[in-house]
Amino acid sequence: MTDLDLYRHLDEMTPWDDRLQVLEVIGVSDEAPDVKTFTFRSDNQTWFRYKPGQFITLELPVGDEPVMRTYTLSSSPSRPFAIAVTVKAQPGSIGTRWMFESLKTGAHIKAYGPAGDFSHHSHPAAKYLFISAGSGITPMMSMLRWLNDCAPWTDVAFVNCARRPEEIIFRKELELLGSRMPGLSLGFLIEERSSRESWFGHMGRIDAVRLPLLAPDFREREVFCCGPEPFMRAVRQMLEAAGFDMACYHEESFGKPAIAPVPAPFSDAPPAEQPSADMAVAIRFAGSDVETMCVPDQTVLQAARAAGVRISAACEFGLCGTCKVKKLSGEVEMSHNGGILDEEIAEGYILCCCSKPLSALEIVA
Template structure:
């Protein structure tokens, strides 16, 4: 029987580049009755560089055709040899159900990322409040694992809401971490206790009184929130009613981004490159040898789809970063929402879903 190759040191490996795209599932762990964690290695033997709280987008080979779906990384970059996503079987989600039923060790999937701005690296503070519900716990887990691994003395108050104690994802691991360090304070809120199992914690749904009891100093904390839309709206309402400084409130959502008061956020680009209504433009898709006349108010993704070119895309409003393409020449107005980094922009990349051509533009598609 051949011996396994010697594990490589990190300095013998390259950072993963999603242009290589392929990840291989190496482990599947059951977390709760309807939640599994999938761990992946890079097929080209590279390591992963990202910030805790970011996400990846998978291309899933569904029976009706490939489908792109975005999942937050529950793993921590302090453990860079693999990445993990934790997937819950949502009632209406065909993609998540497919993941749970079909992804096993050895399965290879195309992936894009990591991307996203929902990370405490962008908002350094001495004290944090993490508030999550359901599978919204995943970015909080990534950030908490990172803080625990690096040994930073950072005060974290962690509130998680679930249907029942049996539905609390990562419960055992979080309780072990909290038992070993004084800086992680946990509180669970469940809608109902499990049958034949005594529950002495909080019951019901999160409200202002619970928040005051669990984290009486929450006004001093940087708040990160993730969960179903109605849950995040409830948290925003509680904080707004209490006069919380909403500039210190951050939420993760894969729908159109909103500000602290729930209003739609539209990112603004440089004024000198604003597209003009009715102004003519041209997009040259260099890799395909195709040109298309359009208007400056059209997005590159829209025109590509109209002429039959496939640019992978998921969110379509500049969050997920899946539609990143290289701009060869010309100028665009790009109003993104965190799906591309400043370094990538400097290298010449744009997001096709939210980039509009100013005059003539060439892209590598």
């Protein structure tokens, strides 16, 4: 992209989607210990259209086979020329550690999305409570940044929990926003003091005593929660015990339900366990020039893997949209969780992880 291309107007550009996959890294910054923000632009002169709080999936070239990792966007769609993810490298993490060591300014990487329904755009309200722990702050920051740009008078109680003061991600920016947004109240909760930084705020873990101190009118608010699963479970139980209307509670989770493995067609299993050929459905993977049979209750993704056809997939339960492919012919039964748009379905796209053939099928893969 030339310098001249950087000055195009928004209406001269088309929106980015995962059919225009490649992103270019334009910035890497430290946010907290073991936390970095990676900022991207499209390498195809497109702009980014998404809901604040949505996520993308990055294809990371780690080892012989790339790995798929899903990250919430910490940026706001009110600033559509770039997107950013803020990630924390956990002990033993593979993909995130690779990003820390290898993803530098100027690098290019494939991405899929955006996807997800964890957004205040999907649940508009007069008053919000954003409650998070650790890197779960990222979707809250995306939503708050959008509100600051587009509706700065909005009533938002923002509660973030961290182990130590220096581990509060985006702390300086949050304090700055607190001085600019008249309806924003900030509440930080720290588990332990630090020798690196003094702390005079709230101490301990979120509970039924501390939550009313941080957000006295929490029962009147639309609540968004994100963080480790034990943290979100504790918040859910606390709100339920307080008589909160759980229809106004929303949480982000990339947890994958257990899926029973389906045997590959015509495997080495004993004859009695072999699927019957007349019950199977033919699938042709046009891009790979491979044909195989899909047995009952087997998804297109499972059939592809059994036939040696590689289709990228991250969540594998219809949420991230990574396994989206074009269907050329045939019919499927698809039970997704928001990882595909209605207009994409109308164009013939399916999610392989949650689609089961109803007839002979041909797809681009």
